[in-house]
Amino acid sequence: MNCARLIPLSYALKMTIPGIWPECDTWKKGALYGVIFRMTPSVNVEQLELSSPMLALRKVGVSSHIPFAGAYYSVPHILFGNTVIVRATGSFVDILDCNGECVASHRRSFVNRKYITDPAHLPDFNYSLLWNDRYDAAKLRSWARKIGDNTFRLIDAMLERKPFEEHAYRSCLAILVIAKKYGSFILDKACEQALSADTLNFKAVQNLASVEFNKHFNIS
Numbered sequence: 001m002n003c004a005r006l007i008p009l010s011y012a013l014k015m016t017i018p019g020i021w022p023e024c025d026t027w028k029k030g031a032l033y034g035v036i037f038r039m040t041p042s043v044n045v046e047q048l049e050l051s052s053p054m055l056a057l058r059k060v061g062v063s064s065h066i067p068f069a070g071a072y073y074s075v076p077h078i079l080f081g082n083t084v085i086v087r088a089t090g091s092f093v094d095i096l097d098c099n100g101e102c103v104a105s106h107r108r109s110f111v112n113r114k115y116i117t118d119p120a121h122l123p124d125f126n127y128s129l130l131w132n133d134r135y136d137a138a139k140l141r142s143w144a145r146k147i148g149d150n151t152f153r154l155i156d157a158m159l160e161r162k163p164f165e166e167h168a169y170r171s172c173l174a175i176l177v178i179a180k181k182y183g184s185f186i187l188d189k190a191c192e193q194a195l196s197a198d199t200l201n202f203k204a205v206q207n208l209a210s211v212e213f214n215k216h217f218n219i220s
Contacts, residue, residue, distance in 0.1 A: 056086040058095075062135045063169040064121050068093060071109040072167075074121040079103065080134075115167045122166060137165040140172045147179050148188030150195060158200050174202045182213045 058066035060079045065072040068086050075084060075095050085096040088108060093116075095104040106116045123136075137159050144155035155172050159165045179187040190208035194200060 054086075054088045056088075057083055058086055059083050061169075063166040064123070065115060065117070065166060066095065069110075070112040070114075072113070072115045073104065073106050074115075074117040074166075075104045076121045077123040115164070117164055117167070119164070122164060135169065135173055137169075140169065140176065143176050144172075147176065147184045148191070150188045150192040151176070151179075151184075154191040154195055154200055154205070157195070161200070171202045175205050178206060178209050182209045186213050186216065 054069075056068060058068065060066055060075050060082050062080065063072075064077040064080070065074050066084060066086065068088060073086075073093050073095065079097065083098065084103065085098070085100075087094045087096060091108055093106045093108045094102055096102050104118065104121065106118070109116050140155055140159070141152065144152040155175065158168045158172055158175075162168045175187075175191075178190070182190075186209050187205075189212050190205050193208045193212075194205050197204070199205075
């Protein structure tokens, strides 16, 4: 896959040399070349932007998405754990590996917390069945079930409500971690109340857990 954006040489040289080298383990000329020149043979006018791009490094997590400027963009799941290079203009976000090869390209979104997903980037099965360090839907549901029935119902509903379950991974994980602060009993009670109010999100559950904890231990 190639990306069809051309980066001004002076800007790319200044931004990539200090940043890409340490995170990509070894210096590869392909990374610099890809950031500057990797583009399709025929570049249309819309894609050719002459303004200086934004460059950033991101590590690919279990959701097969990387965060950039408030939104989340999908990358091939086989890059889990790898550092990738984000090259963004006002209209597009390109993601390159450390060899400078473009592995994903998306139209840029300026909607906060929006997920931009190519279904081809997502895995066909739950990796946690093979690797214990992967927090996918199966593992999140299993963890939630151990905490309590209400927690399982809430996590399951959050996963089901998204067009792709991966979109809910971050929120689900944040909710499950609440049990480490307040305990499983408090979290399960908070999830029960969140389900009743149909407020299935981290902030609501966190607030309910805090109130329940204070009430249970008579903290004013």
